[in-house]
Every structure is written in C-alpha cells, then in structure tokens.
C-alpha cells in the first residue's frame with residue numbers, strides 16, 4: 001500500500017545571503033527526513049521563465065503542494081497561477097512573529113473575477129521572511145501534509161490507517177537542472193481575487209505589458225516588456241490587485257491587504273488615489289523618456305474617476321512610502 005507524499009518546493013532567495021541560505025539548508029535537511037514529504041529546490045520563483053527546468057518541474061506537479069519562498073504568500077500564489085500552476089489557496093497557520101499580538105481582522109469576501117480553470121488540488125504558500133527558526137516551517141509542512149492526507153482520505157473513502165510507506169520520487173530532474181541560475185526578472189503579478197477587470201492598468205501602461213485573453217480578462221501578456229524597478233501601474237489599480245513581489249514597499253510587494261490596513265494609513269494615497277496617480281505618471285514618464293519617447297504626464301490612460309482631483313506634490317507620497325519602508329513589515 002503506498003502512501004501519498006506531498007510535494008514541497010523550496011524557492012531559493014536571489015543572491016547568496018548567508019542567513020537566508022542557512023535557513024533554506026536547515027529546512028531542507030529536516031524535510032528530507034520526513035517520509036510524507038517529497039522535497040525539491042528551485043531558484044527564486046519570480047525569475048523562472050517558461051523554459052527553465054524549475055518551471056517545467058513545477059508545471060508537472062499535479063497534487064497538493066507547499067511552496068516556501070521569500071515572497072508574500074499572496075504574490076507567490078498568484079505568480080504561480082499566472083504560470084499555469086493553479087490550485088486552491090491553502091491556509092497557512094504560521095503567524096509572523098511581529099504580528100502575533102496584533103488583533104485579528106475579519107477577512108473580506110473576495111470581490112475580484114477570480115482564477116480560471118482551477119484544478120481540485122491545494123497550494124499552500126509560506127513566506128520564509130516570517131521566522132528565522134526552521135522548525136516553524138518544518139512543523140507547518142508536517143501539519144499541512146496531514147491535512148492534505150486527511151482531505152484525500154475523506155474524499156476517497158480510504159481509511160487513514162491503511163496508508164503505508166512512501167513512494168519513490170517521481171521528480172525526474174536532477175538538482176543541477178532545477179537549480180540552473182536564471183536571470184533576474186521584473187513584471188507585475190495580478191491578484192485575481194481582487195481584480196475587477198476594470199482595465200485601468202491596460203489603459204495606463206504604454207509599454208505593451210497588459211493584454212486581454214479569450215475570455216476578455218485582463219492578463220499580463222508580455223511580462224518581460226515591463227520596466228525594471230518601476231511599479232507605476234500598481235499605484236493606478238483601484239483594488240491593490242497589482243503586485244511587484246520584489247518591490248521594497250510591502251503594499252506593492254503583496255502584503256496581506258488587511259495587514260496593511262492595520263497600519264492605519266490612507267491607502268488611497270498609495271493605490272488608486274490622486275496622489276498615487278501623479279507619482280505613477282511621473283514614473284511612467286521617466287521610462288518613456290529613457291526610451292526616447294515623449295513624456296505624457298496625466299494626459300494619457302488616467303482613470304476618469306480621478307480627473308477632478310488635483311495632483312499632490314510628490315513629496316507627500318514619498319514620505320509615506322519611506323515611512324512604510326522603515327516599518328520593515
């Protein structure tokens with residue numbers, strides 16, 4: 001009788017930060033001893049293009065999966081969805097150290113258009129920045145493996161007691177193939193649980209990054225046409241649905257939206273408000289000029305809902321963003 005193992009993917013940090021590598025190695029060493037776990041290690045998820053072996057490996061996983069990465073879980077989950085690695089979002093029980101004493105906020109019901117073609121499997125995303133103790137992650141992976149096992153058993157009517165020894169690995173790739181270093185990338189990731197398909201980002205971006213699929217849904221069509229380091233369209237989105245996982249500002253990098261609101265700041269200044277649009281237009285102009293094109297300011301692709309609002313000076317938003325960065329959440 002074979003026992004189902006859960007696939008765990010450890011996505012390495014960019015660069016060679018020694019503390020990050022040490023945590024990754026401690027987690028890997030512990031998980032390799034777990035019979036209910038099949039562990040694979042890939043480079044940073046965000047950098048994997050469609051031809052990378054790590055990406056091909058991820059696409060070949062059909063069952064439940066745990067992904068440990070140096071990104072907010074929301075960003076990791078929707079990044080995988082964009083790459084066709086889809087599933088239902090599993091809930092982690094890890095609480096970030098600094099948030100453990102915060103009051104729990106009520107989750108908001110999703111109002112976005114949601115993902116398409118979601119298979120009946122679960123994907124759990126854990127953020128490696130939440131804890132420095134590898135045991136927190138190992139315990140959570142074991143808990144998730146048991147949760148998935150129980151879910152499968154109840155679905156199949158298979159008594160848990162009949163489940164036996166682990167099956168051999170079916171990964172098919174060598175660690176060297178999986179860990180081929182990819183080039184760094186920069187592109188937006190859409191959270192479809194929040195995206196309402198308003199198309200404001202499509203109108204705003206003048207670099208051909210966004211498009212529409214056969215279902216008339218907004219998609220990131222040309223990922224690598226995006227301008228490195230620029231988060232302009234994330235400020236334009238009225239739903240905070242556009243994430244740049246490598247941006248230093250948590251609200252842009254994919255921090256939980258309820259957690260960000262806990263900062264008690266006016267998020268309309270960061271996302272979708274008059275100030276934000278002024279900054280976004282300046283960021284977009286800078287990229288246009290770098291390409292030898294004309295700056296357009298607020299004359300092209302600006303949502304009509306903001307047309308009556310005066311643009312605030314850039315200093316206000318800069319101060320707000322700097323304040324957020326200093327919080328190091």
Ligand code: SF4
Pocket residue numbers: 190194195196197198199200201202218236237238239240241242
């Ligand atoms: S602006 Fe935001 S909500 Fe509107 S289509 Fe783009 S991602 Fe979706």
Ligand code: SF4
Pocket residue numbers: 188204205206207208209210225226227230231232233234284
């Ligand atoms: S950051 Fe700029 S180039 Fe990239 S998708 Fe947004 S508007 Fe387009």
